[in-house]
Amino acid sequence: MEEYRNPIVLTAISLYMLLCIGVGLWALRRTKSTKDFFMAGRDLGVMVTAFAVFSSTLSGFGFVGGPGLVYRMGMSSVWMVVCAVMGFNLSFYLLGKRIRLLAELKDAVSLPDLVAARYGSNSVRFSVAVAILLGVLGYLATQILAMAFVLQDIFRQTEFWAQISISQAALFSCAILVFYSVTGGIVASVYTDMIQGGIMVTAAVLIFFTVLYTYDGGFTEISSIIAQDDPEAIGPWGTLGMVGCLSWLFLFGLGGAGQPHVISKMMMNRRVSDVRYILPVSNIGYLISALLWISIGLVMRALVLSGQHPELAAADAAAPQFLLHYAHPILAGIVFAGLFAAIMSTADGFLNIGTAAVIHDIPQAIGWKISNELLGARLTTIVLAILAAVFALYTGDLVAILGAFGWGTFAAALVPVIAVGFNWKRGTALAANVAVIGSLTINFVVKIFAIAIPYGIDVGALALLFSLTSYIGISLFSSPPTLDVKVSQAMDL
Amino acid sequence: MTDRLFRYFFGFLVIFCGVTIYFLAGNPPSDINGTVHDDYSSMLKSGSTVMWFDGSKWLSLLYGLCVIVCFLFALWVGGMRNGKLGPMLRWVLLGFLIYFLIYLSLIYTWWKSSGAPPTKYIGGFPPASAWMIYGMWLFPFVFMVMYICYFPNWIYTDEDDSRFNQILENGG
Numbered sequence: 001m002e003e004y005r006n007p008i009v010l011t012a013i014s015l016y017m018l019l020c021i022g023v024g025l026w027a028l029r030r031t032k033s034t035k036d037f038f039m040a041g042r043d044l045g046v047m048v049t050a051f052a053v054f055s056s057t058l059s060g061f062g063f064v065g066g067p068g069l070v071y072r073m074g075m076s077s078v079w080m081v082v083c084a085v086m087g088f089n090l091s092f093y094l095l096g097k098r099i100r101l102l103a104e105l106k107d108a109v110s111l112p113d114l115v116a117a118r119y120g121s122n123s124v125r126f127s128v129a130v131a132i133l134l135g136v137l138g139y140l141a142t143q144i145l146a147m148a149f150v151l152q153d154i155f156r157q158t159e160f161w162a163q164i165s166i167s168q169a170a171l172f173s174c175a176i177l178v179f180y181s182v183t184g185g186i187v188a189s190v191y192t193d194m195i196q197g198g199i200m201v202t203a204a205v206l207i208f209f210t211v212l213y214t215y216d217g218g219f220t221e222i223s224s225i226i227a228q229d230d231p232e233a234i235g236p237w238g239t240l241g242m243v244g245c246l247s248w249l250f251l252f253g254l255g256g257a258g259q260p261h262v263i264s265k266m267m268m269n270r271r272v273s274d275v276r277y278i279l280p281v282s283n284i285g286y287l288i289s290a291l292l293w294i295s296i297g298l299v300m301r302a303l304v305l306s307g308q309h310p311e312l313a314a315a316d317a318a319a320p321q322f323l324l325h326y327a328h329p330i331l332a333g334i335v336f337a338g339l340f341a342a343i344m345s346t347a348d349g350f351l352n353i354g355t356a357a358v359i360h361d362i363p364q365a366i367g368w369k370i371s372n373e374l375l376g377a378r379l380t381t382i383v384l385a386i387l388a389a390v391f392a393l394y395t396g397d398l399v400a401i402l403g404a405f406g407w408g409t410f411a412a413a414l415v416p417v418i419a420v421g422f423n424w425k426r427g428t429a430l431a432a433n434v435a436v437i438g439s440l441t442i443n444f445v446v447k448i449f450a451i452a453i454p455y456g457i458d459v460g461a462l463a464l465l466f467s468l469t470s471y472i473g474i475s476l477f478s479s480p481p482t483l484d485v486k487v488s489q490a491m492d493l
Numbered sequence: 494m495t496d497r498l499f500r501y502f503f504g505f506l507v508i509f510c511g512v513t514i515y516f517l518a519g520n521p522p523s524d525i526n527g528t529v530h531d532d533y534s535s536m537l538k539s540g541s542t543v544m545w546f547d548g549s550k551w552l553s554l555l556y557g558l559c560v561i562v563c564f565l566f567a568l569w570v571g572g573m574r575n576g577k578l579g580p581m582l583r584w585v586l587l588g589f590l591i592y593f594l595i596y597l598s599l600i601y602t603w604w605k606s607s608g609a610p611p612t613k614y615i616g617g618f619p620p621a622s623a624w625m626i627y628g629m630w631l632f633p634f635v636f637m638v639m640y641i642c643y644f645p646n647w648i649y650t651d652e653d654d655s656r657f658n659q660i661l662e663n664g665g
Contacts, residue, residue: 084630280637469503
């Protein structure tokens with residue numbers, strides 16, 4: 001079986017990509033308007049929405065970067081996962097009902113549409129759309145780059161594709177992504193998300209049990225090996241330390257309610273009451289998928305420390321190395337397909353909201369009218385994907401800077417404006433603009449000037465604390481805003 | 494009630510900012526966020542912990558409490574109707590009390606065992622990490638169950654649905 005490992009992996013990925021193309025063609029027939037393209041006609045069932053929510057949350061980072069961080073830092077990065085159950089709860093309590101009601105009330109096709117309706121301000125619409133676009137470019141670029149690196153590694157094992165360059169790998173992966181995103185818009189995206197979610201859950205369960213049986217003593221033996229080398233590494237704060245880990249708990253716990261590619265899916269379910277069931281399915285789906293993140297990272301650290309595996313060239317190699325050496329070839333095929341699924345499900349969500357920002361939100365904010373938004377959306381999707389690929393391949397550190405703090409950028413800019421503002425009538429447009437602009441400034445300044453923050457506090461957590469405090473403070477000290485009557489009534493429900 | 498809650502929360506956020514500023518202005522040991530492992534350059538190993546200084550030890554505990562209060566506030570605001578949490582109030586408070594106790598147990602267990610190799614393992618992890626995995630991670634499922642249970646009677650009732658349709662049709 002070992003000699004067929006590479007053909008099996010390639011077959012699994014090829015089948016998965018063919019599936020994506022098929023879904024794109026199917027969704028093409030269902031996409032007749034801008035509302036279909038961006039909001040799936042607001043007609044999605046419980047399972048489709050739930051899987052779309054959780055698979056968009058778990059990007060390729062969860063499959064490659066996450067295990068790499070656990071390998072490198074011990075238990076520290078597990079806090080990004082530990083906060084997830086609470087995070088999903090907070091997102092649904094704050095927005096599950098609210099965002100769906102406002103979307104229907106205002107026939108919105110994007111988050112900035114809702115923001116404009118809530119604050120009665122095009123300046124807030126503009127600043128939110130720009131924040132989304134900045135985050136999207138960085139995040140999308142890193143997803144495309146990750147896809148290209150993995151594809152290049154796999155192709156290089158074959159004779160025919162041995163010389164494939166990173167640009168060619170990026171072009172190939174981008175082409176598939178663009179095809180189904182352009183043809184089927186968000187309809188294709190959410191239905192592929194459902195398949196992708198299924199693959200991720202299956203892959204995570206199988207990997208978890210593979211890890212469990214790597215050592216006879218299971219996780220106790222793994223923990224014991226790590227503890228013999230460094231007890232703190234397997235302690236609750238890992239090597240990062242307590243304050244840094246708690247800043248992640250804050251950022252990733254509360255920040256979920258500000259991720260536009262995730263919360264925009266909450267606008268698409270058929271009935272408001274569906275959110276009652278979407279929450280548990282999303283929450284449990286994510287919990288299972290996250291097992292892969294933790295288990296691979298810990299077992300690879302233990303394997304290297306015990307001398308059973310050579311040291312990794314880079315921490316991010318933890319997952320690929322485990323799959324290559326310890327997983328059954330068929331399982332490796334499923335997980336690699338799962339990896340592409342995770343990357344693509346996040347990337348297509350970003351493409352969709354980025355396109356909405358360019359073709360719908362920013363023009364609306366500055367008073368331009370696009371005559372054929374659907375055609376414009378399809379063209380913009382292509383342009384954005386190409387731009388992100390070029391950005392990923394040719395701008396070096398800039399893409400890493402933008403991608404690395406994508407979650408923090410969105411969380412800090414959008415949690416006060418959307419998650420708090422949609423539940424509190426006192427929130428003002430001025431406060432919203434200060435929160436968005438201030439948080440973006442903090443994020444960019446700290447990253448661009450590489451300012452080291454004591455105790456390992458995440459810059460996103462700092463920016464989120466600033467934006468929350470400024471938003472609530474400014475709103476409390478301003479006169480109450482006058483809201484649109486219908487919006488005000490819907491906020492009472 | 495809503496504005497009063499937000500005023501209290503704003504006051505709390507100012508305290509949270511104060512705690513954060515303490516850390517930003519601090520001058521902790523250079524290895525507080527770990528150092529490169531002696532034998533494996535792709536790994537980090539732990540360095541000094543927040544217990545290097547009593548002030549940072551206790552303020553770290555407070556920092557975590559501030560995070561939990563933010564969660565409580567967000568869940569409270571999200572579950573409110575007309576400024577009240579109604580029948581969910583006692584369960585939300587009880588849930589957060591337990592969550593808070595889990596956090597304190599984690600900290601206490603870690604303080605007792607920090608730096609020493611663990612002598613026992615619970616569910617595959619040292620006791621403090623077990624509190625983190627099985628407590629901090631899994632306990633919040635309780636709030637998910639509350640959301641499911643209270644959804645039709647509190648979060649979005651049939652009357653809400655009728656009222657919303659009325660708003661859609663009649664403009665309120």
